[in-house]
Amino acid sequence: MTIKDVAKYCGVSVSTVSRALNGHPDVSEDMRAKVIDAARLLHYVPNRSARDLASNQSDTLGLVVRGSTNPFFDPVMHAIESECNELGYGIVHRYIASDGDEIAAAAEFVQAKRLKGVILLGGRFDYSEEDAKSIGAPFVCCSYSNHFGDLPKEEYSSVSINDIAEAYKATKALIDLGHRRIAILLFSTDDKSISQLRFDGYCQALKDAGIEFDRNLVFETGTLSMSSAYEKVRGAIDSGIQFSAIFSIADTMAVAAMKAIFDTGAKVPDDYSVIGIDGIEMSLYTIPTLATLCQPQESMGREAARILVDVVEGKTKNQHVRLKTTQRPGGSMGPAKKVILAS
Amino acid sequence: MTIKDVAKYCGVSVSTVSRALNGHPDVSEDMRAKVIDAARLLHYVPNRSARDLASNQSDTLGLVVRGSTNPFFDPVMHAIESECNELGYGIVHRYIASDGDEIAAAAEFVQAKRLKGVILLGGRFDYSEEDAKSIGAPFVCCSYSNHFGDLPKEEYSSVSINDIAEAYKATKALIDLGHRRIAILLFSTDDKSISQLRFDGYCQALKDAGIEFDRNLVFETGTLSMSSAYEKVRGAIDSGIQFSAIFSIADTMAVAAMKAIFDTGAKVPDDYSVIGIDGIEMSLYTIPTLATLCQPQESMGREAARILVDVVEGKTKNQHVRLKTTQRPGGSMGPAKKVILAS
DNA sequence: GTGAAAGCGCTAACAA
DNA sequence: TTGTTAGCGCTTTCAC
DSSP states (O other): OOHHHHHHHHTSOHHHHHHHHTTOSSSOHHHHHHHHHHHHHTTOOOOHHHHHHHHTOOSEEEEEEESTTOTTHHHHHHHHHHHHHHTTOEEEEEEEOTTSOHHHHHHHHHHHHTOSEEEEESOOSOOOHHHHHHHOSOEEEESOOOTTOOOOGGGOEEEEEOHHHHHHHHHHHHHHTTOOSEEEEESOSSSSSHHHHHHHHHHHHHHHTTOOOOGGGEEEOSSOOHHHHHHHHHHHHHTTOOOSEEEESSHHHHHHHHHHHHHTTOOTTTTOEEEEEEOOGGGGSSSSOOEEEEOOHHHHHHHHHHHHHHHHTTSSOOOEEEEOOEEEOOSSOOOOOSOOOOO | OOHHHHHHHHTSOHHHHHHHHTTOSSSOHHHHHHHHHHHHHTTOOOOHHHHHHHHTOOSEEEEEEESTTOTTHHHHHHHHHHHHHHTTOEEEEEEEOTTSOHHHHHHHHHHHHTOSEEEEESOOSOOOHHHHHHHOSOEEEESOOOTTOOOOGGGOEEEEEOHHHHHHHHHHHHHHTTOOSEEEEESOSSSSSHHHHHHHHHHHHHHHTTOOOOGGGEEEOSSOOHHHHHHHHHHHHHTTOOOSEEEESSHHHHHHHHHHHHHTTOOTTTTOEEEEEEOOGGGGSSSSOOEEEEOOHHHHHHHHHHHHHHHHTTSSOOOEEEEOOEEEOOSSOOOOOSOOOOO
16 A cells, blocks of 8 residues: 555546645645545555655654663653654654763664654763764753763753752752751762762752761762662661761652661651652652652653754754752651761 | 765675675675775665665564553563564554554554564553454564453464453452452453453452452542542542552552552551552562562563564464563561451 | 656665 | 666656
């Protein structure tokens, strides 16, 4: 069942069918209706490969997801998905490891599939101009920005929260409750990525409050797995490290931290306060509910898609959008009860 | 940068380049090396559209995910993904709503992208022979089977647990602890899908134990959202319905149920025991840890991919694999403490 | 408003 | 072992 069959069935040429089906204006309405009916009747489905080849484009956008086991990405992906569909674009996915090279993946992806643009969901923050060029299509960094790179702002788009500021806010919330010995749970302090940025915000908040930074309170997991977060926190408490609060840079790890605390016999928030960043659905159901800064996942995805489409269609220049979080009170944070001396 | 450029650069014809790049045997090794080097040097990336169009196939498999907000699917998807890649196939996704028509989506998908096969992740259980035909490519039902349909077993593959038996097992675990008033938390009792099947297993277990079925203990959410599960359970307790245990057909809903119980002031497992089915990562971190029957998500995905590839390549007939769950003890189940009279 | 025909980049006979 | 060539199904000039 090809366009030829439809043409034959209607007694017209293939070009007419093509025009009718693609909404070109230079077809009589009668003809268009006839062709559309025939196509439906014959169960005709255009061959995307042929169409893409002939038109040398594809109306498809790529979505490169880095570290796809992150439940935070789920709602974002769905928002991207549906926004793209609504805007008339197809979307293809590529998953890469959380330490993979999203630039290389995107570049290959764009070429192989003749993509019009790419959304990078999760990635590094240190792109060079050459990196951007290699992708060969407009791209938007979703959920992160390019804080450490020297890539000019005009060459890419981004949608994210202000990681430093939000981490600062989370840490400050703990400080305001009287906590002084505040641990941070993160992947790495120098991954040139989201983790490092949030670490910076944490340090800044401590500094502004006159609290001395203590390397022992940095719980570095190296991965984003819940199990390693659990082990780190468990180990810290078991080994007698003194602290009264944890700022976790991701909800998943915060949830694991709460469990670890419970398993040592301690209580949240009585003995330890916990705050996260993300606002994943699951963290609404912990006991107590996790206090966290909720990222607007839905708008983050939609915004990224919208921007990409606009840029692809030449309607706008590249843009950089910073979204705000909303604080979820939760029950996992409470006032510091006792003064803890440095260990 | 097309195959022509590579050919010109190497001073050979395009067919030689094509053969060299595609691993055909009838090319001298010298030539192959030369071509491959040139391709790399020139950053040549084949145009998939052209390749697919010319070869009238695509080495790509489709993955239709129904109800993609289900965290249970995540690890399964990744397993499918990586297994397909290892077997040399690309994979494209299509997400549909949890009440969408996966057959129609798959059929269109296969035609439009000339897919060699499809994996359906989540779906109904009542396919007809016509449904199968309409897809027009081999397909495997992943995480579900076709229990209610009249589709001959030879016409499709499936990988799943035995829903009735596992639900029976979960319910029986509660009964063995002395519970008699056991509620079930599910989407629907007659959706011709996973929910209905697990409901059947629940009913059977009650019957075998001589426990009378009580419609009031069926908490039907209509959706798979955690919030509706929370509301149902909360509402049931608040309105005084008497029961001492809940079997939830999905971990997500079980987690929400535990929270609901806590919020009424009751305790798990002292006042209510909870057991789920799925074994999602998050449910390891509830307090107490959720007792559940863990589905082998990884093998489920790998198996589905492997079967599909085998069938596509004509190596085997369609297959039906039933995987076993492993019980996670958890701390959410305990002995029934008091005798509860029917409300 | 419609048709004829030239490709898009690649694969796969068929020749050589 | 390599080259020549005819399409794959579609879009898109360019005539009419």
